[in-house]
Amino acid sequence: MRRSERLIEWALAASAYASIFVLAGIFILLLWQGAQAFKEISIFEFVTSARWDPTSPEKAGYGIISMVFSTFLVSLGAMIITIPLGVGVAAYLSEFADYRVRELLKPAIEVLASVPSVVVGFLGVAVIGPWIARTFNIPNGLNALNGSILLSVMCLPTVVSLSEDAFRAVPQEYRQGSLALGANSWETLIGVTLPGAAPGILAAVMLSLGRAIGETMTVLMACGNAPAFPTDFLAAVRTMTATIAIELGEVPQGTTHFYALFAVGFALFILSFAVNLVADYVLHRYQGRRR
């Protein structure tokens, strides 16, 4: 009896510790595979060159700068749309909407999060792209702007839901104090509630930024995939995720090009890891202070 209890506890502990192994495994495998790319390409070229052209007949180029920049451009565009919109929705739901409206709207917006990314990407190809092309009078609407619009839709539920939590976590006494001093509800929101919720909102934004950086299918389908340095939001761009998704299926295993894609994956992993870590830090510091 005693022994089987021990065995069970041991098995449960093993499944819990598995998470650490998976995370470490991802890190090590990507590093190991990616490192083999640097037998033939210089790390310096990889991190400073903007020319990614592994199949060039003259000289293959393995620089990731243009795709890193594209990733940030598309994510930045998404944040520019999502932050004012999402925080606005969250503020409305938590401060002004009455109970029934909130109970209806909150799950409705969370429905957005369950739409698969490939469906969002498809709408980018079939609906938003043609619309952008007509609006800006360009031959085709598959570009950074398209990706940003779609990513903003996907990031919206995260920002709304977490920012609403942040608004809610601001003690009621703060609002009452502000109202008692003669401020109206809007001034209370701007002067008291919003600053109080700011760290939580920041964490929400960082989390959704992490998602945007790592999102694959939507940007792959909607951004046009031109492997060049982007000049503006109407340029076709190719992000790190899209590059991996497009090229990994086509290259033979064990080639420098194959390993280089793992190096890109490693860079992507580190990037999103860093963003998530910051989100985590902000969230915990802020919760710690509150207690």
Place this chain on the structure above:
Amino acid sequence: MKRFWSLIGRSYLVLCTLAAFVALVFILGIITSRGWGVMSWEFLTAMPRKGMTEGGIYPAIAGTAFVSMLTLIFSLPLGVGAAIYLNEYAEDSKGTRLIRLAIRNLSGVPSVVYGLFGVVLFVTLMKLGTNLLSAGLTMGLLTLPWIITASEEALRSVPRAYRDGALALGATRWQAIRTAVLPPAMPGILTGAILGLSRAAGETAPILFTGAAFYLPYVPKSPTDQFMALPYHLYILATQHQSIEKVRPLAYGTALTLVGLVFILNLGAFLIRYRMRRKLEKAR
């Protein structure tokens, strides 16, 4: 002046909310209205024909169902086990804090990175090949953090008294968990499992190189077969097909099927949670 700015501000908030709501209605409306035309029993149950320009999407539906099931088979036992350990056994030590940090970070790892990991570990190192098994294992790891988080929440909502009662009757720790904690936590765990299933059904990037096939006019018979999947099929129809405009209606049909599937699963999870909450309220 004070009033003016307050009015502007509050209108802005209402506008934001309306915009978000309109975006949702717009997305669902377009997919439904344009997908409805091709939706039929035949579309759902027939094989694709003539280079996927005609016929149905049956193998893609079946493939999605199989790979999602495999995903759960791999991630559910491991995830629930981890959640039980974290919630019932573990103390707040360095080890458990490290586990929690790992889980949080795993949920932020981009799905395409899981795809890369799956290619090296399952396809190359373990030589499983590109098939249902490799894709299911890859996606199992991807859903693991969601399953753990959902199960832990379900376990946490079980009142302490249940455990104490069982222990007071002389049950061992595991007996108490098995008989007094797990049954009331089951609906919550099930909810998490269904949500994991629905997310796995919509994921594309992790199966891209681990087993999904462009076109297979049959349903996979074993875990070592390649498979078609709804999201990958939609991706092909939308961007890779040689006559993209011609297959556009089929793409809308596939999108509607996928969204419908995900929504039915979400609705199921929602209903279970709703009934569970009412039951808990009654018990109190």
